[in-house]
Amino acid sequence: MNAKYARHLSVLGEEGQKKLSNATVYISRVGGVGGTAANYLARSGVGRLLLAHGGTLDAEYLNRWHLAHESDVGRPCVDVFKEEIARINSSVEVEVLGEHAKSIDDIKAFANEADVIIDAAPMFEERYNNNLLSQMLNIPMISGSMYAQEGYVMSFVPGETPCLSCLYPEKPEFWVDRHVFPALGTGPGIIGCLLANEAISYIAKGELQLKGKMLHYDLTDMDFNKLKIEKDHQCKVCSA
Amino acid sequence: MITVHLPSRMREELDLSSKSVQVEAFQSGSLQELFNCLDKDIPGALPFMCDADGSVRKHIKVFVSDEQVTDNFSNVNLHGHENIRVIQAMAGG
Numbered sequence: 001m002n003a004k005y006a007r008h009l010s011v012l013g014e015e016g017q018k019k020l021s022n023a024t025v026y027i028s029r030v031g032g033v034g035g036t037a038a039n040y041l042a043r044s045g046v047g048r049l050l051l052a053h054g055g056t057l058d059a060e061y062l063n064r065w066h067l068a069h070e071s072d073v074g075r076p077c078v079d080v081f082k083e084e085i086a087r088i089n090s091s092v093e094v095e096v097l098g099e100h101a102k103s104i105d106d107i108k109a110f111a112n113e114a115d116v117i118i119d120a121a122p123m124f125e126e127r128y129n130n131n132l133l134s135q136m137l138n139i140p141m142i143s144g145s146m147y148a149q150e151g152y153v154m155s156f157v158p159g160e161t162p163c164l165s166c167l168y169p170e171k172p173e174f175w176v177d178r179h180v181f182p183a184l185g186t187g188p189g190i191i192g193c194l195l196a197n198e199a200i201s202y203i204a205k206g207e208l209q210l211k212g213k214m215l216h217y218d219l220t221d222m223d224f225n226k227l228k229i230e231k232d233h234q235c236k237v238c239s240a
Numbered sequence: 241m242i243t244v245h246l247p248s249r250m251r252e253e254l255d256l257s258s259k260s261v262q263v264e265a266f267q268s269g270s271l272q273e274l275f276n277c278l279d280k281d282i283p284g285a286l287p288f289m290c291d292a293d294g295s296v297r298k299h300i301k302v303f304v305s306d307e308q309v310t311d312n313f314s315n316v317n318l319h320g321h322e323n324i325r326v327i328q329a330m331a332g333g
């Protein structure tokens with residue numbers, strides 16, 4: 001086994017590591033949550049990352065974006081991601097879509113070869129597009145999000161579990177742009193780690209620990225709970 | 241006694257200092273009765289969760305002892321020792 005992954009051996013096995021190196025992961029937004037996931041997936045030796053993210057880097061991202069540094073402010077985000085991931089692990093192939101997941105046609109064309117979707121966008125419209133993509137292409141989606149000191153992670157498997165729209169068919173009205181959520185860096189970091197771990201488990205061992213479950217936390221009192229979520233048989237996305 | 245865990249946004253909007261509350265006036269009964277009691281302790285709690293017609297908002301889910309509530313709140317009976325979690329849809333990253 002490659003020395004970079006030597007410590008994986010008893011956890012994933014050589015076969016699991018090989019599966020990782022052959023896997024493609026689509027990540028929707030590569031910020032505090034998605035960027036942390038991308039970081040750990042790159043270090044784990046995943047074969048290919050497909051990153052959808054638009055815009056340039058703002059200073060306010062620096063409290064939580066693992067892939068960004070002060071000198072990157074003002075640069076196109078996708079340039080920063082490609083450069084940083086190449087520094088972390090040059091074996092990882094990185095493809096970028098310099099846009100957010102706003103168009104279902106665009107992400108379908110971009111991410112159709114993904115083995116798993118990581119849903120980490122700060123806008124519900126993009127999350128609902130990722131959910132639709134997951135259902136259309138029959139690709140499992142691991143979704144993680146936060147607000148202030150609270151957050152959750154869920155794994156959705158088309159045809160098997162509830163989907164995102166089963167649980168939350170509509171967004172809260174106040175969520176009009178990416179500026180609405182308060183965040184320390186730690187919360188998105190936790191979520192990103194959990195997303196990466198779930199993706200690695202799925203790729204290497206075919207196991208999703210949060211299939212049909214929500215892992216919810218509140219760091220206010222370090223309260224972590226695994227909750228059972230239910231399919232909505234009237235869901236417009238997965239029960240149509 | 242029943243403990244209700246409240247979502248961050250609700251705590252902000254209703255200016256609450258605590259993450260969870262114990263509803264002392266409630267001994268046993270339905271989830272709806274619990275939330276009616278909660279709304280007396282914390283005015284605005286019920287409208288945060290439900291529309292004017294009483295139906296739960298589509299970005300809110302309630303969990304009783306780690307199980308998602310899918311039934312009408314009036315049909316969910318509580319014995320007085322459950323953990324209740326109100327969880328709002330989030331998208332922060």
Ligand SMILES: [Zn+2]
Nearest residue numbers: 163166235238
């Ligand atoms: Zn659904």
